[in-house]
Amino acid sequence: MMPFLASDKWYDLRDLSNISREILEGADRVLPFGIVYVLAALLGFVASFLIFVLPSQLFVGVYGERKLIGRIQSRYGPNRVGPFGLLQPIADAIKLIQKEALTPTRSDRVVMYIAPLFFVAPAVLLFAVIPFGPNMIFADVPVSLMYFLAISSLPVLANFMAGWSANNKYSLFGAIRIVAMTISYETPLVMSLLGAVVIAGTLNLQGMVLWADEYKIWLGFVTPLALVIYFICVSAELNRTPTDIAEAESEIVAGYLTEYSGMKWGLFYGMDIGYAIAASAFAVTVFLGGWTLFGLEQWVPPWLIFIGKTHLFYMLFIWTRGTLPRLRSDQLMAFAWKFLLPLALFNLFIVATERMIWAEEGYPDAYVYLFAMFNILVSILLLFFWADFNGYKPGDTPTRPRLVKEPRGYVPVEEQL
């Protein structure tokens, strides 16, 4: 690994951990023993969540999403509030704060009140283990990937609480759908990530980025199938179209969010984007090289590279949301269990075999690139073959109707016209 050019000085912006280290060491001299740990936690929260994530959420998630989806739909996005509509997220936040948060009389008030809190807390916890740079992680836990997966299963509970407490049939629909869907999509998600873990040999997120730095190849090239499966599964976990049956606006009005208004809804909406950013950050860390960019991170601050990659990955979410229709809930489950899970198992099998071969040969470097090329080829073939096996036969569906010149009664399908 190349030694980093970023120095220890506090003003060297390429490594922001210098600033936090100076602040904490200075505080340690002043404060009594132990309080500095609380300050460290607070600083971590401010740094990772408030400075990095919240502006991303607002700028890319609210403004960027609405502008981009507007462009996809051949209309302008928001362009009234501020120059080019840039103040739109602020306007949204102000509007939501001053709105009356109606609570229906016969709903479960306590649960309805704490459900948004349950939804926001894991989002903050998730960003503790994401590496923004070589020294810029708040908590470098050895099993940070597991930690991430565990915490990202918590919001489902909040969603179910929200849907249940509203005492509304539509909300119940949404809540039950989301529980069923999340359970279905957890399994292929974890399986696909296991493939990446097997190649990298570590569960530590920083370790994965360093692995990518060492071999100068991203895990997304070595296991492309895992990246594709991860993308589909995580967009299902996040309730984004084409899998947003929990909040399917055209069917069950707003699903589990029907009875929410004001800032309670705002928290759900904002943290929805927050989770999407977290999932993008996770994907970038594991599959797309994290804060490295084949050596560019020596000069460009690595956290800028990381944030750029996260936003670009988030654009993929926006893109699929604007263009694809929605699947029905039983089709979604079938997709997860019948299509994605066997695919993830195939992937794991191939990747584990490759790792074994690699280990037996003594870990030569060149093998990784051979594996990458082989895996890309096999992934494409496997996707097509498996899709075909699962019943997608395009020739089966005629996309043009039959044309008749003379009026008459029923024309059987077999008749030649």
Place this chain on the structure above:
Amino acid sequence: MTGAIKSEPFVINIGPQHPSTHGVFRIRATVDGEKVIDAEMVMGYLHRSMEKLAEERTYTQNIPFTDRTDYLSSMSNNLGYCLAVEKLAGIEVPARGNAIRVIMAELQRLASHCMAIGAFANDTGAWQTPVMWAFREREKILDIFEVTSGARLTCNYMRIGGVAFDLRTPFEPMVRQVLADLPPFIDEMENLLSGNEIFISRTRGIGVLSPEMATNASLSGPMLRGSGIAWDLRKADPYCGYEQYDFAIPIGYRGDSYDRFIVRLEEMRQSVKIVRQALDGLPTGPFRTEVPLALRPPSGEAYARIESPRGELGYYLVSDGGPSPFRFHIRPPSFINLSALKEMTVGGTVADAIVVLGSVDLVVGEIDR
């Protein structure tokens, strides 16, 4: 704990305030989990008693009423009513009037199908993108209507004996522009939606209507043609000179929502063909026969029907020799197309019920009148 899990069906209201019921229309669905086991329609939220009001007004004063039944295809409604009155009174329409009527009716069909396609794709969940694209094309047609008749939606353009005004100068270039713009748009919709795996799996096999059921339930329009019955009133009972134009009738294969969708897409292509032929061969001459202001047709009855974008729109008029109709009955295609809704939705899920409603392409103004 022995025994199966006890579950009970509950009643859910789809509508009347719902982003996807195309107006104020309500279905009380009894669902067991996600499966619909019974569907009951409640309508009448938009009932304005047009049939009664028409008995107080003269025949010409009733033309704006017909605008507001099926407000998405007002030119067609006007046309059907004027045909009924002309049949009752024995009035001939000049050739230019007929040609203009055909152009307007087909442009209206294009606009209405744009809306139908957009709203249907929206129901499957594509989150407003098809709606926006389809409405972009619809706007061009509505601009043409505004130039010709003064209004975009409720045009009130047909009169008994012809049309209200002659065509203006900007009319022909605008129509030519639309005829050039629409076929690429239809192809684009087809590329994006008809071959889309998600769209196909949402709409194929949903709301299947067998031909026997379709005929027995008095259906008409794309619902009948989607089931494979080649019945189009423009071919079977031609009015306004449709027999001179060369076009085909699209029919589907199995009668599910996907078939109705592709039938509507193809109908748009055929409409473009008809408008082109009518515009190329537009005759000169008078555009309307003069009829008295308070027309008194001889007493009798007449039933005239046209192929509106939703199906067979019929007007049944009974006259007693006075200046107002004695009985004015609209045979609304959307209302009667709902006769088979229960057969189509029971057995599917709630999501399927929404898709089926979208494929029926209803307009509540027509259902409730």
Place this chain on the structure above:
Amino acid sequence: MEETRTGVAAVTRELSGPEAAAFAESAVPGSVARTTDTACYLKPGRLVAALDALKNSREADLVHLTNLCGVDFWDHFEVVYHVQSFDKNQIALFKVEVSDREKPSVPSVVPVFHGAWMQENETYDLFGIRFEGHPNLYRILLWEGYPGWPLRKDFLSMPGGLQPGLGDFAGTTPRSEPTVKVVK
């Protein structure tokens, strides 16, 4: 059905009254009450049998119920049935006369044509004509408990009934509060 495919008429043939009556008589003898130029009046008791036989007959082939509505002539009601055929491309007009103003009743054709159920509901809702044998007769456009049958000529009864025509536009002539007759 090969012989019906070619040679379908280019324009829908409107069967005149006598032609429709001939079809009905040959299908179910004794079902025609009287005939006019355009329409054939059927006896209410034979209505369902006649329409069913016409639906299944090969010559008439009247499979599609196009329109079902009611008309209120001052002293009697009429229920109008337009039935058409796809393969033969013809349309016939049948009517049923009901003289009872207090409790009008007509047999329901829902067993024959499923598409009649909503139109019969609408006719019941607006005229008050009960259809015997209808699976679920309810007021489809208005609500249960609506006072009166709106499309009847004596609804909002003013002296002499509602007079159509140019002389009396709504809102122009001041009139006293119309009495709404509640039909029990």
